Amino acid sequence: MADNNNIFKPGDVEITKIWLYSDDGNREYNLIQQAVSIDIYESLLSPIIYADVLINDSNDLLREFPILTEEYVEIEFKLPNSEDVSSYKLHVKEIKNLQANEQQKSKTYVLSLVSMELIDDASTTIYKRYGGYKDKGGVAHGTEIHTAIQSILTEELGTEKKFEFEQTKGIDEVLITRLQPFAAIDQLRRRALSKQYESHSFCFFENKHGYVLSTMERLFDKGKDTVGDRTFWTDTNTANDVTQNMYRNIIGYKQIQFADSISKISQGGLRTRIGKLDVMTGEYSITEYDDTKDQDKFKTVEGKSVGQNSSSFTRKHSKSPPKNLLMLGDGSRSETQLTEKMASLQAYTQKITQNLVRIHIWGDNLITVGDVIECRLPSATGTTQTDHKEDRLSSGKFLVSKVRHILLNGQGKQRYTMACELVKGTLFERQ
Numbered sequence: 001m002a003d004n005n006n007i008f009k010p011g012d013v014e015i016t017k018i019w020l021y022s023d024d025g026n027r028e029y030n031l032i033q034q035a036v037s038i039d040i041y042e043s044l045l046s047p048i049i050y051a052d053v054l055i056n057d058s059n060d061l062l063r064e065f066p067i068l069t070e071e072y073v074e075i076e077f078k079l080p081n082s083e084d085v086s087s088y089k090l091h092v093k094e095i096k097n098l099q100a101n102e103q104q105k106s107k108t109y110v111l112s113l114v115s116m117e118l119i120d121d122a123s124t125t126i127y128k129r130y131g132g133y134k135d136k137g138g139v140a141h142g143t144e145i146h147t148a149i150q151s152i153l154t155e156e157l158g159t160e161k162k163f164e165f166e167q168t169k170g171i172d173e174v175l176i177t178r179l180q181p182f183a184a185i186d187q188l189r190r191r192a193l194s195k196q197y198e199s200h201s202f203c204f205f206e207n208k209h210g211y212v213l214s215t216m217e218r219l220f221d222k223g224k225d226t227v228g229d230r231t232f233w234t235d236t237n238t239a240n241d242v243t244q245n246m247y248r249n250i251i252g253y254k255q256i257q258f259a260d261s262i263s264k265i266s267q268g269g270l271r272t273r274i275g276k277l278d279v280m281t282g283e284y285s286i287t288e289y290d291d292t293k294d295q296d297k298f299k300t301v302e303g304k305s306v307g308q309n310s311s312s313f314t315r316k317h318s319k320s321p322p323k324n325l326l327m328l329g330d331g332s333r334s335e336t337q338l339t340e341k342m343a344s345l346q347a348y349t350q351k352i353t354q355n356l357v358r359i360h361i362w363g364d365n366l367i368t369v370g371d372v373i374e375c376r377l378p379s380a381t382g383t384t385q386t387d388h389k390e391d392r393l394s395s396g397k398f399l400v401s402k403v404r405h406i407l408l409n410g411q412g413k414q415r416y417t418m419a420c421e422l423v424k425g426t427l428f429e430r431q
Helices: 117-122 145-156 181-191 216-223 261-266 291-297 311-317 338-352
Strands: 014-021 028-030 035-043 050-057 072-078 086-100 107-115 126-130 162-165 174-179 202-207 210-215 231-233 250-257 271-278 284-290 323-329 356-362 372-376 396-410 413-423
Touching: 014 035, 014 396, 035 202, 050 072, 050 086, 086 117, 107 117, 117 181, 126 145, 126 181, 145 162, 145 181, 145 210, 174 181, 181 202, 210 216, 216 338, 216 372, 216 396, 271 338, 284 338, 372 413
Parallel strands: 162 210, 231 372, 271 323
Antiparallel strands: 014 028, 014 072, 035 050, 035 396, 050 107, 072 086, 086 107, 126 174, 202 210, 250 356, 271 284, 356 413, 372 396, 396 413
């Protein structure tokens, strides 16, 4: 997207559709005049998309339509002069914050919306074994985790959304009993091993493109070369002159977490020990992650090691494992290397959460959770000069871990901003 103030201004948006439909599709209502605002939420930690639509209702839709939480809403919006339309079809989960005005002539309430798949998830229970049989030659057969998850999406949830997945390592034998589909997917995700990335940090989430199964390392690696023009910066001139606003200006930002070595040490970021007890044989084994030897195994969005501490600090505080975990194993089943995964994942998780930033920017519907963007944050100079130097430790390429699309639908004017939570995963300087 080009920065051209002659085309449209930052925050401009065209909300082209907000339609309410009955479950059978026989009744419909255009909410464009009643919808005051729309907030759409995406997260690496969520298998579905949420949304809240604030309604100012003077037609008593709740009773006249009526709205019984069996309905669904279709929302579409785009930037002016753009052909890239964001489309959402979401189920009405509940009515929140219902209030009537003093004259009882109108009501305000929030339509709480969720992905359509959640209604099928609520009404489906899985009893199924994935893999776990032997052929006539006695060879054990299992199931690749990504294949099992794909099967649940298509066969149990019946979704037609795109499924982007990172291939998982090896075959596994998993028995799912009395679990709803998304809970079953989460159980499988926790067992998944990556063929390429040592952290095995698998996430399963939904974004504007569909469902994604991927390690965070892969998202970093995939996104670091596709940032394009999505570089954001702060400009103090905009505080004095709003005409200086550009599409990539950061409206506001907050450093949620910068560094916490004590927490990282105590939670196993430098050293983790996993004990495994085989319940069939009684054997006990230990797997360790040691930062003095293993820190270079993880890669970040900058393509560098995740290590954030000096070598002397690491050597000093990696002498004994402060984080001890225990897992049970079954020697009669196929080996899945879960102990190695747990050791690596515990350390990796503590490392990448050391540098977290939340930014508020002008809306760009091409940005979705799982993307990588670049932020150039200012350093504090202690002076009143407007030409701030860049903070090279905080600045860099970030993985978008959460997104809130904020759409305002006022009388004759629509506005669009975004709040994003970002993970950098390192304190190395931006190159």
